[in-house]
Amino acid sequence: MAEAAAAVAAVPAPPLRRLPAFDHDVLEPKVGDRIMVVRQPWLNKILDGDKTMELRSRRYRAGSAWLGMGGHIYGRVKIAEAVAMTTEEFRARAAEHGWPAEKEPPYKTMWGLLLVDVQQLPDPMPYWRPRCAIGWNVYRKQPEDMPMKSPPTRQKTKAQKREPLDVEDKTDKTA
Numbered sequence: 001m002a003e004a005a006a007a008v009a010a011v012p013a014p015p016l017r018r019l020p021a022f023d024h025d026v027l028e029p030k031v032g033d034r035i036m037v038v039r040q041p042w043l044n045k046i047l048d049g050d051k052t053m054e055l056r057s058r059r060y061r062a063g064s065a066w067l068g069m070g071g072h073i074y075g076r077v078k079i080a081e082a083v084a085m086t087t088e089e090f091r092a093r094a095a096e097h098g099w100p101a102e103k104e105p106p107y108k109t110m111w112g113l114l115l116v117d118v119q120q121l122p123d124p125m126p127y128w129r130p131r132c133a134i135g136w137n138v139y140r141k142q143p144e145d146m147p148m149k150s151p152p153t154r155q156k157t158k159a160q161k162r163e164p165l166d167v168e169d170k171t172d173k174t175a
Contacts (some may be wrong), residue, residue, distance in 0.1 A: 004006040027076070027121055035068040035127065036077070042131040043067060045098055047120045053096035054115060056135070059084070064167045067114050068137060072124040077118040085110045 036056065039044060044050035046067060059082045067075040086095070087105055089112075094101035097112060111133070128140045140146050 010142060027119065027122060027126070028125070029073060029139040031067050031139055031141070033139040034063075034065040035129075035139055036065045036079075037068050037135055037137055041076060042098065043069050046077065046115060049118060051096070051098045051109055053093060054113040055085075055090075055097050055099060056082075056111050056113060057109060059111045060113060060136075066128075067118075068127065068140065071129050072126050073121060074124050074138075075118060075120040077115045077119075080114040080116045083112045085112050096114065120131050126132060 034055070037118070041052070046152060049071050060079060062081050064076060065077050066073045067077055083089075085105075090097075090099070090105045090110060091101040093112065099106065127137070128142050129137050134170070138146060
C-alpha cells in the first residue's frame, strides 16, 4: 500500500489552466443559442482575426454567439461589449471594423460590437433558420426544436378594415 501511495505521489499533477471566457471544448451549439449572421467577406475576416468589431444598427448584449451565414455555422465569438459610435469614431476605428473610412457609415445609429475569442469550427454545421431571419438567429436543428417567439399574425387588408359591422337591414322588404 505504501508503494502505491509513493507511485501516485511521484506522478506530477497536471498544470492548472485558467478558465476561458467560454468552454472551448464544446464546439457545438445548444438549441436556443444566439447566431450572429454575417455576410462574406466579413465572415472570413472575423474568423481570420482581421476584423475585431462588427457594426450593427442596434445594441446587443455581451456574451458568446455563433457566427453563421446561409444556414451554416462557421465559428464562435465572444461579444465583449457594444459601443455607441459617432461618425468620427466610425472613421477613427476603421481598422477594427473594416469598413472604408472614406465611405458613409452604414447606419444612422451605429453600434460597434467588440469581438474577442474567435474560434472557427473544423467543418461548417448546418442549422434551421426561418426564411425571414436576418441579422440574428436562434440555433435550431429543425423547426420543431424551438417555437418562434410569437406566432405570425394575419394582417387585415384595407377592404377588411373598412368592412362595416353587422347591422340589421331596416329597409321595408314587404313591398
